[in-house]
Amino acid sequence: MVFFSPSERVSKLPVNFFKGLDQKLAASAQTGQPFLDLSKGNPDLPTPRHIVDAMKEAIEKSENQAYPPFLGKENVRQAIADFYKREYGVVLDPTKEIAIFHGAHIGITGIPQALLNPGDYMLITDPCYPIYYSAAVLAQANTYAMPLEESTHFLPDYRCIPDHVLAKVRLLLLNYPNNPTGALATEAFYQSTIDLAKSRQLPVVNDFAYASLGFDGRKPLSILQTDQAKSVAVEVYTMSKTYDMAGWRFGFAVGNASIIQALNHFQTHAYSTVFGAVQDAAACALQSSQQCAAEIAHTYERRRDVLIHGLRKIGWEVTAPPAGTFFAWLKVPKGYTSETFANLLFDEAHIVVAPGIGFGKRGDSFIRISLVNAEERLTEAVSRIKALHVFE
Numbered sequence: 001m002v003f004f005s006p007s008e009r010v011s012k013l014p015v016n017f018f019k020g021l022d023q024k025l026a027a028s029a030q031t032g033q034p035f036l037d038l039s040k041g042n043p044d045l046p047t048p049r050h051i052v053d054a055m056k057e058a059i060e061k062s063e064n065q066a067y068p069p070f071l072g073k074e075n076v077r078q079a080i081a082d083f084y085k086r087e088y089g090v091v092l093d094p095t096k097e098i099a100i101f102h103g104a105h106i107g108i109t110g111i112p113q114a115l116l117n118p119g120d121y122m123l124i125t126d127p128c129y130p131i132y133y134s135a136a137v138l139a140q141a142n143t144y145a146m147p148l149e150e151s152t153h154f155l156p157d158y159r160c161i162p163d164h165v166l167a168k169v170r171l172l173l174l175n176y177p178n179n180p181t182g183a184l185a186t187e188a189f190y191q192s193t194i195d196l197a198k199s200r201q202l203p204v205v206n207d208f209a210y211a212s213l214g215f216d217g218r219k220p221l222s223i224l225q226t227d228q229a230k231s232v233a234v235e236v237y238t239m240s241k242t243y244d245m246a247g248w249r250f251g252f253a254v255g256n257a258s259i260i261q262a263l264n265h266f267q268t269h270a271y272s273t274v275f276g277a278v279q280d281a282a283a284c285a286l287q288s289s290q291q292c293a294a295e296i297a298h299t300y301e302r303r304r305d306v307l308i309h310g311l312r313k314i315g316w317e318v319t320a321p322p323a324g325t326f327f328a329w330l331k332v333p334k335g336y337t338s339e340t341f342a343n344l345l346f347d348e349a350h351i352v353v354a355p356g357i358g359f360g361k362r363g364d365s366f367i368r369i370s371l372v373n374a375e376e377r378l379t380e381a382v383s384r385i386k387a388l389h390v391f392e
């Protein structure tokens with residue numbers, strides 16, 4: 001075999017952080033030890049029945065066996081517009097302000113490629129969803145990561161950005177509800193974001209992947225609810241978490257028409273189209289009763305309560321329980337880093353968690369536990385951690 005080297009761009013892409021964990025887990029699983037994997041965010045609940053049924057019906061339609069329209073079917077674009085109007089009071093033009101794609105991941109890696117030139121800066125946060133770094137590499141852009149601190153509710157302070165970076169920033173990428181911290185954005189924060197973006201003519205993207213997962217009666221805000229947001233911002237939405245449709249690969253971006261146009265232009269070359277039947281099923285999910293989405297969110301909230309209550313009971317001081325998403329971002333005990341503590345849990349309790357360092361330098365005193373696990377598994381994890389006696 002001739003070995004062909006990858007392109008410079010591909011060589012610069014970081015190795016998927018979770019790959020190492022998976023390898024370690026696979027090696028240990030062979031020993032027959034029962035491991036609890038609480039590291040991932042793959043929804044464990046089934047897609048609601050009416051959406052599956054809509055898909056079955058849609059597959060039979062001959063129109064879905066041919067190429068779908070480049071910019072998406074009219075029915076799904078209209079369903080997205082209706083959904084945003086109903087859920088957030090945001091009015092969208094289905095022809096100019098909506099782009100569809102195969103899941104949020106594609107939109108998030110696509111937008112920087114559609115907007116940035118080599119050497120431009122993209123503002124992200126530390127910690128953040130690691131794919132944002134990959135998105136910057138693919139766009140040949142630089143990143144500046146604004147720290148997220150518990151003391152400021154894991155919202156960035158734009159005053160931290162040095163002037164020389166600010167001068168070269170061409171994109172601001174946010175993610176609320178936030179993975180990994182579980183924090184929600186506030187109206188005031190979004191207003192300051194839009195004010196900054198307008199004053200500097202800066203495009204803003206909010207990755208709204210956990211849109212439906214707000215706890216304690218708090219409905220996560222859309223950034224587009226902010227006054228004049230559409231003049232600078234788009235929001236990326238996915239069916240993966242709201243409707244447990246992670247395997248179906250459907251997401252969309254809504255908002256500023258020029259960003260949508262650039263993204264659509266990029267996408268028609270890079271990815272072509274989304275299966276028409278998936279678009280029909282997505283339209284069904286968005287147009288039907290949202291009771292299923294509320295039930296999914298309640299399930300995660302109950303799991304959050306079981307986990308946090310259990311951890312507090314064994315002496316783990318949880319100062320910032322998640323207000324949304326399906327992750328708990330937990331400070332490790334004194335004397336540990338995120339990796340040494342994750343290793344302790346792995347070796348002694350046979351629990352796999354995501355070390356915070358995988359989400360950025362500021363994550364190194366945290367681990368992330370995922371709530372895509374049944375209450376019994378979370379309870380079992382708490383009792384295994386208790387047996388380590390680290391919090392006594």
Ligand SMILES: Cc1ncc(COP(=O)(O)O)c(C=O)c1O
Pocket residue numbers: 041102103104105106129175179207209237238239240246250251
């Ligand atoms: C913050 C965030 N954005 C985007 C995604 C990807 O979503 P999708 O399944 O739509 O590609 C994830 C998945 O875990 C995520 O955590």
